[in-house]
Amino acid sequence: MSESEILSLLAISKDIAKEIITLLNNNQEEKLKKYRYISDLPREMKSDADRFLDKELIKRLSPLGISILSEEGGEINSKSKSKSKSSFRFIIDPLDGTVNYVRGLSQSSISIALYDDKKPVFGVLAIYPSEEIVWGGKSFGAFLGEEPINVSDTEEISNAILCTGFPSHFDVSDQKALSKYFDLIGNFGKIRMLGSASISLFNVARGAADCYYEQEIMIWDVAAGIAILEGAGGEVSVSSGRFDNSLNVVASNGTIKCNLIEGQ
Numbered sequence: 453m454s455e456s457e458i459l460s461l462l463a464i465s466k467d468i469a470k471e472i473i474t475l476l477n478n479n480q481e482e483k484l485k486k487y488r489y490i491s492d493l494p495r496e497m498k499s500d501a502d503r504f505l506d507k508e509l510i511k512r513l514s515p516l517g518i519s520i521l522s523e524e525g526g527e528i529n530s531k532s533k534s535k536s537k538s539s540f541r542f543i544i545d546p547l548d549g550t551v552n553y554v555r556g557l558s559q560s561s562i563s564i565a566l567y568d569d570k571k572p573v574f575g576v577l578a579i580y581p582s583e584e585i586v587w588g589g590k591s592f593g594a595f596l597g598e599e600p601i602n603v604s605d606t607e608e609i610s611n612a613i614l615c616t617g618f619p620s621h622f623d624v625s626d627q628k629a630l631s632k633y634f635d636l637i638g639n640f641g642k643i644r645m646l647g648s649a650s651i652s653l654f655n656v657a658r659g660a661a662d663c664y665y666e667q668e669i670m671i672w673d674v675a676a677g678i679a680i681l682e683g684a685g686g687e688v689s690v691s692s693g694r695f696d697n698s699l700n701v702v703a704s705n706g707t708i709k710c711n712l713i714e715g716q
Contacts, residue, residue: 462592476562484500506522506544514528518542521543539568544563559646561579561676563575565678566679572682574588574589588657601684612642613660629667649701657677657684667700669699671698685706
């Protein structure tokens with residue numbers, strides 16, 4: 453895919469993100485906040501808003517002829533013969549931070565990312581409820597609206613702020629995993645759980661936090677945030693989790709090296 457094609461897709465993705473976040477803010481019916489927990493994943497909440505936004509996103513992205521990986525709909529292959537074998541695909545999360553949205557706790561986001569195989573090209577976040585647009589990628593830089601954002605210059609883990617969480621797939625009954633987790637986070641100055649992986653990565657990208665760490669987080673939760681963080685000068689280390697589309701992600705401002713965090 454040429455640079456001009458990628459720039460065009462970035463511009464379209466930003467426009468779509470603006471449309472969808474405005475649509476969400478203009479549709480504040482209580483029915484969208486109706487939710488349920490998934491029977492085979494008891495800590496995973498799904499709301500009517502997730503399905504509503506997923507449908508709207510796919511309706512706008514599908515005409516671009518690029519395959520889509522959606523949290524709600526799974527793999528949606530391109531109908532274009534010329535693009536069906538392409539390594540490019542959109543990875544979308546219609547609402548990252550569903551609990552935050554339903555309960556009015558904090559920010560959530562609409563997330564659109566373009567990947568080339570496993571490589572992030574760009575990411576776009578539409579922040580709820582502020583409607584701010586965050587976007588970026590390693591080749592573009594990172595921006596809140598049109599203002600550049602950059603990672604912090606914190607050097608010591610003991611002075612750093614870590615954003616983390618317990619994703620639905622994380623086994624909280626695994627005492628060995630929990631012990632390793634708490635051994636790691638105990639090295640940081642402060643810990644914050646924001647209830648949204650994309651919002652956490654955005655905060656590292658803008659220098660409000662210094663590191664991010666989660667195990668068994670789903671790719672659509674972090675895809676756009678990883679691209680934005682890389683654009684802001686951060687460093688990201690990713691390995692496959694134990695479940696389909698789950699990842700273990702360590703990210704930092706780049707001054708605090710990911711391998712140091714993993715080795716704690």
